[in-house]
Amino acid sequence: MERPYWHLGGDAPTHPGVLALVRRVGLAVRPVVSVLRRASPRVAAAVVVLQLLAGAATTSTLLLGTEVLGRLLAQAPGFSQPRVVLGPLLLLGLMLLVKLGLDSATAMMGAYLAPRVHRVAEEALFRVSLDVELACFDDPAFYDRLHRARDRGLMHLEGATTALVEALSALFSVGGAALALLWLHPLLLPLLVVALLPEGWAALHAARLQYVGMATTISLTRQAQMMAELATQRESAPEIRANQAQDYILAEYRQSAVALQDHLVHLGLLGAKAALWGRLMSGLGLVATFVALGMMLHAQWLGLAVAGTAVMAIRSASTALTQLMVMMHGLFEKGLYISDYREFIEESSSRVRPPSGVEAPEQPGRIELQGVSFQYPGQEGRLALRDISLTLEAGQSIALVGENGSGKSTLARLIGGLYHPSAGRIAWDGVDVRELTPDSVADRVVMVLQDPIRWPRSARDNVRLGRHRRVDPDARALREAAEQSRAHEVIDTLPRGWETLLSRQFLGGQDLSGGQWQRLAVARGLYRDAPLVILDEPTAPLDAKAEHAVYESLRKLARGRTVVLITHRLASVRNADRIYFLERGALVEQGRHEELMRENGRYAELYRLQTKLHGLDDDSE
Ligand SMILES: Nc1ncnc2c1ncn2[C@@H]1O[C@H](COP(=O)(O)OP(=O)(O)OP(=O)(O)O)[C@@H](O)[C@H]1O
Incomplete structure (x- = not known):
């Protein structure tokens, strides 16, 4: 049986000798x-x-x-x-x-x-x-x-x-x-x-x-x-x-x-x-x-x-x-x-990856997943992903869709180099990611996640942390990122603007709403500025208006970059170059929106359900 967190030293002898002491x-x-x-x-x-x-x-x-x-x-x-x-x-x-x-x-x-x-x-x-x-x-x-x-x-x-x-x-x-x-x-x-x-x-x-x-x-x-x-x-x-x-x-x-x-x-x-x-x-x-x-x-x-x-x-x-x-x-x-x-x-x-290997390409041209499977630690016999093969070309935007727990986030993290496959291979321009230095892989990726980290720092630091070493003397890149993500609207409402401390745990600090944090996260992504952009349900906590605004800014973030988008709102993936539908860790359908609708499979079923639920016109096909 697993020992609970508070359990410790239960194997201590009842009559320890001098040596044991x-x-x-x-x-x-x-x-x-x-x-x-x-x-x-x-x-x-x-x-x-x-x-x-x-x-x-x-x-x-x-x-x-x-x-x-x-x-x-x-x-x-x-x-x-x-x-x-x-x-x-x-x-x-x-x-x-x-x-x-x-x-x-x-x-x-x-x-x-x-x-x-x-x-x-x-x-x-x-x-x-x-x-x-x-x-x-x-x-x-x-x-x-x-x-x-x-x-x-x-x-x-x-x-x-x-x-x-x-x-x-x-x-x-x-x-x-x-x-x-x-x-x-x-x-x-x-x-x-x-x-x-x-x-x-x-x-x-x-x-x-x-x-x-x-x-x-x-x-x-x-x-x-x-x-x-x-x-x-x-x-x-x-x-x-x-x-x-x-x-x-x-x-x-x-x-x-x-x-x-x-x-x-x-x-x-x-x-x-x-x-x-x-x-x-x-x-x-x-x-x-x-x-x-x-x-x-x-x-x-x-x-x-x-x-x-x-x-x-x-x-x-x-x-x-x-x-x-x-x-x-x-x-x-x-x-x-x-x-x-x-x-x-x-x-x-022993679990720190050594910083050895070759540098990742500045602009990865093609990311290939070949027969990739993944199992979380301690989940023996339960694969979170099984035998996934897909290719992501530079400048392409793909969408990962599927039900809760189907493996979308896990797959996105593998593409972004955060996890390594338990089986199969991921290659960037033909080179196995394991052979690239972890730092250079991370350098090429922007991740905007569903529940972004709320740094207990100033608004400025919250954006700059996207790439804290970036040289931006007159804060032009910072302001641009804020404008494109419409985070500047949030900053304008703060009592001390960019310098406002975003944490209620400290005196003088200020908290933001989920949607406002999300805009800062998008600004952080824009400020980070990397060729591969991974967006994992970036608008989940947002109201319709904020969602629209964030998608507008994400479109700007996606320009000229390779994008992996995860979302449950299928209306947002209609323009993706390729949509991948996952089910219990496996890729079950793929293609453009129109192709998938014609196939009339799981994607089409889910899409229709959503349009019905939201009272939208089903003008998909
Ligand atoms: N940290 C973890 N440890 C163990 N199992 C995990 C972990 N994270 C996810 N899983 C399992 O892996 C599977 C895939 O999870 P994942 O988060 O990738 O799904 P998802 O499609 O992104 O789900 P959602 O739409 O709810 O965000 C699920 O069965 C989940 O229970």
Whole structure:
């Protein structure tokens, strides 16, 4: 069964071993390190060096502390020669200052790195999302991964960077303390292990609890989040109200939110219990440490000053260990999300078409489809197009007609090079489209679609985005495109004309009607100016007057170009050089309007039905 969007990590073991936990941390760390290498390798290396130095400073402060303590104790009970202590005391103060400086420099660099990691990782995600072939977006698994990577992976990458810096700093602190103890007396190192073991065990136990509960936490969070998004998004707001779905949404939200709340309470209580045990055990560890130190003192294996330092070192190592464990917890959790990101980038990169091949002809003379079939990803056994052969000559205009779902849009996208055939071949002037560079193919095509993109930018940008690199210094091409498409009538009504922001999501923004957006889309197509024009139901949302106006402008757009028109309004295709009638993905009729009417087949039947429906004269034949 397909896993739902919110499901994640259901295969987590119920009793993960230390190795499984370490592996999970690795899932978070590896991608962070790889992004860090690209984002700011020098600063990342500097952080490691600074932390190494901070670890060394910990060792030095502990050793200097022993020295100060030793000299103080040597003068007990009086304090006759304070000068003897002054030297190491000053050094100790200096070393503490150095450590402080190193720690704050590390914190600053961490603050510098985290947003950079986010930015670089986000850009990498956008790069592959923009570059993968269009068919990826028809693959539900791809889409699901993309959103998981974008919604969560990115955010956690940033958090994991901070956690990694802090975990490293804690690790070097423990290391620094261990080194000082080893220096003072070799037996103190096992003592440190004994002292830290109970706390380490408790932290591991807590981590295990969290790890096991993680999959459920994430699944429930995603479920609740989905409903939260529906409740707060502008796009869903009208339909929720029209369908009176408010209570339904809230009930769905509540169902997962209450389950999440109960689950978190349960985890929290278990965590608190584990923490209690941890503190009890760490108390026991401390007692054991004192006992062992007492015995070592008694046996005269070490002096009082060394014993005092050992206590300090063990306490500081224990604090650092707790910090390390907290950071490890964070990394466990983030590892799950970050692996979403990493998997997405890896898989998608293999679905980006390389920019190799030959340039497409400037003005393609003939586009040929030979036995073309197409199947959407994940639609095994269901062909959207089957065995289509047709030829499109330069300057010709063809129409694709047929019932809903017959394959018209799919065919148009194949002709425009957005999809590639699952079988058969498409050739531009005899060269297989796969051998042409994707960029040069795209460059030769204009597409005006039924539901054009509504760029949340100014009206000017909305048109210029048709070919954003076009040099148009005095905006003459822009104005021409607007006049020919009659988009200038729309622009004239806008409060700030061309500069009006076309989005209601921002203050001062303005929305347009479906028909007005459509005119801008036609203007965009005119401004794009390419030899092959594909019009996929460009007038579907328009009223009769606007439709007429748009067709007028489309006629201008079609002049001297090769045109593929998809429409349900058969009256608009009567002048096409050739009409192709599709049924369930197959070409069943083709010819000029008059020929098809004479054939009296499916096209003629549909045409008559439409003329009857619209009360028009059937003067077709
Ligand atoms: N992204 C997709 N993923 C899977 N199947 C799809 C996808 N898009 C379309 N299809 C299927 O492919 C077939 C052809 O769809 P297409 O959109 O090309 O038809 P159409 O003739 O343009 O329809 P309409 O007139 O409704 O726009 C349909 O069966 C449709 O369900």
